[in-house]
Amino acid sequence: MRIVFLGDVVGRSGRAAIIETLPGLRERYRADFVVINGENAAGGFGISEQILTELLDAGADVVTTGNHVWDQRETLIFIERHDRLLRPINFPKGAPGRGAGLFKAANGADVLVINAMGRVFMNDLDCPFRAVDAEIEACGLKRGADAILIDFHAEATSEKQALGYFVDGRASAVIGTHTHVPTADEQVLNGGTAYISDAGMCGDYDSVLGMNKEEPLSRFLTKIPNGRFQPALGEATITGVGIEIDEATGVAKAIGPIRLGGRLSQAEPAFWVRAATPV
Template identity: 45%
Template sequence: MQNNETLNVIFIGDIVGKSGRQSVKVLLPRLIEQHKIEFVIANGENAAGGFGITENVAQELFSYGIDLITTGNHIWDKKEAIPYIAKESRILRPLNYPSGVPGTGSIVIPTRKKNLIGILNVCGRVFMNLLECPFRTTKEEIKKIKEQTNIIFIDFHAEATSEKMAFAHYFDGHVSAIIGTHTHVQTADEKILPKGTAYITDVGMTGPEDSVIGFKKDEVIEKFLDQMPKKFDVPSISSILSAVVVEVDSFSGLAKNIKRISLR
């Protein structure tokens, strides 16, 4: 049932470690109230110590007001979480993994005001693992979701700007929003595409600001200098919260506005 003229959805960029989770805890309630948010999506593939997610971490994030967690190429980093991911429909793994892989890549779920929203999680292939074609896989899934709702958000977890842009233009007018994730660096190109789809190349990171994409600077620099294997740690310092708020027409499913957010 679609009963509102417009609805506001917030998408929170890649949550990294404990400091990122704390930023969500502190800042999300204010954002929900300020922007009259009806549904909260967050990428959580780095939420557990910077790599992967666990059941306890997911439950923590849900308790802060997040309605659905998307992921990406780090989805399987915590092996103990695989049985949980297999049964928890509010955590999405990339849709374009081969059939038979645990979990699900899409969902249709009611918002706080009972509008139905479809969410897809898809991985790119340029400089990434070679999964099934994100374009063809997504096209088929959109057809199924359209039978229930026109409000559709896609987390496109990809490295290459060109792939993200091509993907967005291919699906312009068919979905509400395509939100880029993975690089942890927020881009300044948020826009409504010509046919009505909201887009940003990368929504950015929610995690330690004085870091290298969420990890201790010295450890990452050392890796670049000597090329030796290293375990990166997430520093316990003040964090940034990166997000976008998208206003959507609840009947057509097309976007009316997209606002980029960066809070410290």
């Protein structure tokens, strides 16, 4: 089974790149399931219902979020209407929406997607480790789910790595999001769980984490805010990972980087594209 995960979509540049590229990318990789983190898709802050629909129509099966999930106040309402939009599972009881769901892949497999958020240098939510553990215990690999993918939206790489080892062999993949910088530590852990500390962002990398450089630079120099952060609107790089899942066991066989367009060095999962037709 082939799963594509794309990192945080930032602003109009990232959205346009996803909408233009994802249909062909899904066909090129023969992807069975696609997950996108969309928490920065609406002007860099949150996600709107229209943007959610655009991402789903482009080929996403599930859209995850993180600490910016409620930045667009309408999300508190429309999230209840959209099972394929997830918010972190470790928000306190009573938060709108849900943090996990079982979804059907193109090949007929049942994929459990869990969206969790870290607590180190971030909001003090409920324990992500216990929340993820409870979800896996309720619907484990080959005990309800054919694959389990976890989007761990966290600041600290130590916390992300720890969660990877915590679920190693019990989840198909742990994909870190939030820092908007793709890391080079993609690997399959000893127990078979694919892992990367951060999938990066889908946005303009001629920026500060997807935002126009002037305001962040000014704040670092003066410690005085002069205006709102605004997304950079240059050519986006699509970043993420491709994951090959062993259908017999549900654990990962391989994980490889995806970096397409824009400024970054280009990369595709070698185990998928050797015989593929060039884009």
